[in-house]
Each structure stands twice: as structure tokens, then as C-alpha cells.
Amino acid sequence: DVDEFDLSPDGRWIACVTNEDGVGVLHVINAATGAERRIPRLPAGxxxxxxxRKSGAELGFTRTSARAPADAYSLELASGTVTRWTESETAGLNTGDFAEAExxxxxxxxxxxxxxxxxxxxARFAGRRPVIINIHGGPEGQSRPGFLGRNNYYVNELGTAIIFPNIRGSTGYGKTFTKLDNGVLRDGAYKDxxxxxxxIRTRPDLDADHVLVTGGSYGGHMTLVTATQYDGPICCSVDVVGISNLATFLQHTSGYRQDLRRVEYGDERDSTLRAWMERTAPLNNVDKVTKPLFIVQGMNDPRVPRTEAEQMVAALKRRGVPVWYLMAKDEGHGFRKKGNQDFQxxxxxxxxxxxxxxxGGSATP
Structure with missing residues (x-):
């Protein structure tokens, strides 16, 4: 996909940014011939x-990476020199030690x-490392190699690896790929x-016996599906404002969203689709869950109603599965207030x- 472009004031050059497997890649193209000008390749970000610039001799842009929040850069076309003009505030952290995205x-x-x-x-964390799989929401979305912020704590201080997958249904790979999870095709996303x-089991640097899966919104739904369909390979899950049953979600989400979401998930009023939703719903497969879950929800969520979390928590408790439940009375779809974000x-x-x-520690917080 092409993220954006800009034509030089003299009309000679087109600068564009392409989304290549999630990485933003800068290109400069001759507007008359279509030939691409060779420029320095920047690290993944x-x-x-x-x-x-008005002269057409220099190009400005913003770059974000795993080691830096958004900063201003420029490219001098004639020399190919890339200059970084700003150093974003990182509260004194040495971000040069942060892991680059692979x-x-x-x-x-x-x-x-x-x-x-x-x-x-x-490297100070030796041996196979525990893994956190963090699944993006949407599902029309994409994980890209930007600044991880406080997620760096899991990597740098706890010694865990983090994988951000872009399963079928993600954007950035063309319309066909985005539609590969519509309706009952969603089984394919689960299998991804x-x-x-x-x-993970094939990697000598990752510990396949210690995997946590997490995600928010649709990523929370994927988390709950993984907890039910792949209970064996994982050891715990963290679901944030996730959907526990697509059918009940579509019935109770805000009216302005229902038809839009039915295009993506299918219409729960159709008996065939409803049967598939009920059959695959994490809520109806809690008997397969044996590993601990942490479920996070906002009381005032207009998108994924709190009933999606509450019914899942109740079902897990009935089966005696260790479950933590955090519900903020003053939040909606995800926590926005800093005190609540910190507590979460x-x-x-x-x-x-x-x-x-x-x-170690007790089974409940």
C-alpha cells in the first residue's frame, strides 16, 4: 500500500512512502520517467x-522507530544526506538500548x-526467552515497527520477547488480504x-512452553479464541475489552456500529452465521480453558459492552479457572485516564x- 506522497514544487520529483510488510519505506521517483532515485535506506520504522522544500532540493519527513518517538528528518536530494533535526523527549531513558523490530x-x-x-x-537474558503475542485490534488494522513505549519494560526488564502478528484481515497487504477473515472465513485468522x-517452537531463541497471548478489542477476541482453541501451547492470557461471543456482541454494541460490524463479522440474524458464531464463541468453549486469564474492561464501553467481559468471567469462575477481572467504572473502550492506565x-x-x-504468589491478586 502507498501511505502518502508529495510532488516537488518544480514537478520533477515524487516522494512517496510505501507500506512494505508493515515497514514504512521512502521512495523518490522521477515524475517524467518513473525511474526511482537511489537514496539511503533507513532502518525499519x-x-x-x-x-x-520550495526549492525542491530537500525533503522533510517524520520518522518513528522502535528506538525513538516521532522526530523530524530531512533528505538532501543531491548528496543523499539524511539529517535528524530533533531528539524527542524520553524521560532520560537511553533508547539506544531498546530492541529493534525484526x-x-x-x-x-x-x-x-x-x-x-x-x-x-x-543479550544478558540467556537461553530461550518467554514470549508475549500481542494481537492488534480492528480487525482492520496493522502492527507496525513504531515506538513501544512502556511495552519496552517487558522486553528490557522482564526479559520476554514480544511478537506483534499481522494475521489475515489486517490492512496494509491489499484488499484481498483484508477480506480474508470476513464472516466464517475468520476461522483462517484463528488458525494463523x-x-x-x-x-515459535522452531526458534532456538524462543521458549514455546512459556507463551502469553494478549490483545485489545478485536485483539481481545483473538486472545479469548486462542485461550479456548490453543489452551495447550499457551500458559496464560490477557484480554482487554475483547469480544467473548460475536453474536451477543453484535446484538448489544451501539446501534450506529451494528451494520458496519455485520459486514465484517457476518449477520447474527442469519441462522447459518449465528450457528457458526455460537459454535466458535470463546464463551461457549470455556470448558477447554485451563490456563489463567486476566480480563480488563471499561464499564462505559459503547463498542464492546461490558457484558462481553462479565459473561466470560462468570463462565470461567464456574469452572474454577483462575481469572483476574479489572473493570474501571470511569472508562470506555480502553483506559484513557493515566491513573487507570498505570494501574492496568x-x-x-x-x-x-x-x-x-x-x-510465585497466590492465585488471586
Whole structure:
């Protein structure tokens, strides 16, 4: 996909940014011939806000990477010199030590290559490392190699690797790929995570016996599906404002969203689609769950109603599965207030230490 472009004031050059497997790649193209001008290749990251100077001799842009939030850069066309003009505030952290994103691929059930970004902990953490799989929401979305912020704590301090997969249904790979999870085709997206779990086992640097899966919104739905369909390969899950049953979600989400979401998930009023939703719903498969879950929800969520979380928590408790439940009375679809964000972050660290890293403690917080 092409993210953005800008034509030089003299009309000679086109600068464009392409989304290549999630990485933002800058190109400069001769407007008359279509030939691409050779420019320095930047490390994996995101590029935006591409603008030419009036002279057409220099190009400005914003670059974000795993080691830096958004900063201003320029490219001098004649010399190919790239200059960084700003150093974003990082509260004194040495971001040069942060892990760079590694683009990885694995084959899924149908032979299709699925990609994602792997962040590995520093070398001082020896041996196979525990893994966090963090699935993006949407599903029309994409994980890209930007700045991880506080997620760097899991990598740098806890020694866990993080994988951000872009399963079928993600954007950035063309319309066909985005539609590969519509309706009952969603089974394919579920299997993409199963294939990732198998791929992790082939890596000598990753510990396939210590895997936590997490995600928010649709990523939370994928988390709950993984907890039910792949209970064996994982050891715990963190679901944030996730959907526990597509049918009940479509019935109770805000009216302005219902028809839009039915295009993506299918119409729950259709008996055939309803049967598939009920058959695959995590809520109706809790008997397959044996590993601890942490479920996070906002009371005032207009998108994924709190009933999706509450019904899942109740079903898990009836089966005696260890489940933590954090519900904020003053939040909606995801936590926005800093105090709540901090509480969620620290609680998730505690859950991760206890159930992923096996650092002990009681079954309830």
C-alpha cells in the first residue's frame, strides 16, 4: 500500500512512502520517467508527513522507530544526506538500548505467509526467552515497527520477547488480504495464531512452553479464541475489552456500529452465521480453558459492552479457572485516564510475572 506522497514544487520529483510488510519505506521517483532515485535506506520504522522544500532540493519527513518517538528528518536530494533535526523527549531513558523490530514470517495452514514483528530482549537474558503475542485490534488494522513505549519494560526488564502478528484481515497487504477473515472465513485468522505458536517452537531463541497471548478489542477476541482453541501451547492470557461471543456482541454494541460490524463479522440474524458464531464463541468453549486469564474492561464501553467481559468471567469462575477481572467504572473502550492506565499496566506486570515467568504468589491478586 502507498501511505502518502508529495510532488516537488518544480514537478520533477515524487516522494512517496510505501507500506512494505508493515515497514514504512521512502521512495523518490522521477515524475517524467518513473525511474526511482537511489537514496539511503533507513532502518525499519515508520515515515510520515513527507513535504518538499520550495526549492525542491530537500525533503522533510517524520520518522518513528522502535528506538525513538516521532522526530523530524530531512533528505538532501543531491548528496543523499539524511539529517535528524530533533531528539524527542524520553524521560532520560537511553533508547539506544531498546530492541529493534525484526520482521518475521511463518507459513499458515493454507501455505500463506503471515508476517509480524519480533522484539527480542537484551543479550544478558540467556537461553530461550518467554514470549508475549500481542494481537492488534480492528480487525482492520496493522502492527507496525513504531515506538513501544512502556511495552519496552517487558522486553528490557522482564526479559520476554514480544511478537506483534499481522494475521489475515489486517490492512496494509491489499484488499484481498483484508477480506480474508470476513464472516466464517475468520476461522483462517484463528488458525494463523495456531501456526504462529508452531513457528515459535522452531526458534532456538524462543521458549514455546512459556507463551502469553494478549490483545485489545478485536485483539481481545483473538486472545479469548486462542485461550479456548490453543489452551495447550499457551500458559496464560490477557484480554482487554475483547469480544467473548460475536453474536451477543453484535446484538448489544451501539446501534450506529451494528451494520458496519455485520459486514465484517457476518449477520447474527442469519441462522447459518449465528450457528457458526455460537459454535466458535470463546464463551461457549470455556470448558477447554485451563490456563489463567486476566480480563480488563471499561464499564462505559459503547463498542464492546461490558457484558462481553462479565459473561466470560462468570463462565470461567464456574469452572474454577483462575481469572483476574479489572473493570474501571470511569472508562470506555480502553483506559484513557493515566491513573487507570498505570494501574492496568502494573497489574498486568504482576500477572505476567506470576503466570508467564512463574515467580510465585497466590492465585488471586
Amino acid at each position: 515508520l515515515i510520515s508527513d513527507v513535504r518538499w 520482521l518475521v514470517h511463518w507459513p499458515s495452514f493454507d501455505g500463506r505467509a503471515i508476517s509480524g514483528f519480533l522484539y527480542k530482549p537484551p 495464531i495456531g501456526a504462529l505458536l508452531e513457528w 499496566f502494573y497489574a498486568t506486570i504482576l500477572f505476567t510475572e506470576r503466570y508467564l515467568l512463574g515467580q
